[in-house]
Amino acid sequence: MRSSIQVRKPDWTRRFPGLARKSCGICGLTLILTLTLGGCGSSKPAEPATDETKNPLYSLTLMRQGSLLLQQGRYQTALERFEKADEVSPGNGTVLNMMGLCHMRMEQFDQALLSFDRALALIPAFTDARNNRGATYMAMGQYRMAEVDFMAVLADPTYPHRYDVFYNLAMTYLQQGVTSAAKENFRNALDPNQPVFEAYLQLAQIEQQSGFPEEAIQLLEEAIFKFPTRIEAPMALGLLLTNLGRESDAEPYLRRVISDQPGSASADEARLLLGDN
Numbered sequence: 001m002r003s004s005i006q007v008r009k010p011d012w013t014r015r016f017p018g019l020a021r022k023s024c025g026i027c028g029l030t031l032i033l034t035l036t037l038g039g040c041g042s043s044k045p046a047e048p049a050t051d052e053t054k055n056p057l058y059s060l061t062l063m064r065q066g067s068l069l070l071q072q073g074r075y076q077t078a079l080e081r082f083e084k085a086d087e088v089s090p091g092n093g094t095v096l097n098m099m100g101l102c103h104m105r106m107e108q109f110d111q112a113l114l115s116f117d118r119a120l121a122l123i124p125a126f127t128d129a130r131n132n133r134g135a136t137y138m139a140m141g142q143y144r145m146a147e148v149d150f151m152a153v154l155a156d157p158t159y160p161h162r163y164d165v166f167y168n169l170a171m172t173y174l175q176q177g178v179t180s181a182a183k184e185n186f187r188n189a190l191d192p193n194q195p196v197f198e199a200y201l202q203l204a205q206i207e208q209q210s211g212f213p214e215e216a217i218q219l220l221e222e223a224i225f226k227f228p229t230r231i232e233a234p235m236a237l238g239l240l241l242t243n244l245g246r247e248s249d250a251e252p253y254l255r256r257v258i259s260d261q262p263g264s265a266s267a268d269e270a271r272l273l274l275g276d277n
Contacts, residue, residue, distance in 0.1 A: 059089035075105040093123040112136045127156045143172040163191040231257045235266045
């Protein structure tokens with residue numbers, strides 16, 4: 001899966017290995033999931049409802065608890081808080097959106113859709129819920145439905161996560177085989193100030209497959225410059241240069257991968273490419 005969880009995975013952080021970004025075999029899928037805002041049993045007889053449940057702020061307290069639990073990855077417990085908030089104070093679109101996010105994190109996509117649909121029925125202009133519904137459709141492989149929601153999100157000029165949505169929209173086109181539209185939207189995701197990292201990788205792959213390796217090299221070099229802590233770009237560039245027969249040019253990038261993350265699978269691959277024992 002940038003949060004509004006940067007949907008972006010399964011982590012539902014950036015590699016669709018998930019919506020939380022669920023692994024649908026979609027590599028590099030960024031999904032934005034927007035965060036907006038138990039005790040032990042007892043042998044005593046049940047007591048009447050406390051004043052707390054009648055407090056108008058009780059629902060807000062439950063929402064805050066649920067949001068914290070969601071950020072901690074305790075999705076089922078978070079869902080229970082939001083469901084209680086919905087029971088105490090029904091008709092809150094934000095609560096329904098958060099319920100949908102919990103279901104999404106647990107890969108309960110049908111239930112997630114129901115929650116987002118309910119939120120949008122209450123507030124048709126609720127852009128966060130529409131974006132998250134698009135991410136859910138995408139996780140389910142319903143790319144045309146996801147495309148419709150993402151286009152609607154981009155029609156809102158005030159939405160603060162537009163570059164992530166451009167990336168997600170590009171992925172829907174890529175999965176549908178519309179490479180030209182995918183390429184255009186990956187380009188749109190490269191905000192000069194906050195570019196989406198995975199957009200560089202996807203564009204580089206498209207350029208390489210289209211027979212333009214130099215363009216791919218330039219994209220990966222820019223990704224390395226803007227995201228110095230991410231090893232995916234130097235790994236990809238080292239592999240590309242090796243495949244082009246430019247082993248000496250590839251070596252510094254592969255050595256960087258090994259140096260930055262010596263125990264990673266990427267480092268093992270880099271050593272193999274370099275012929276290290």
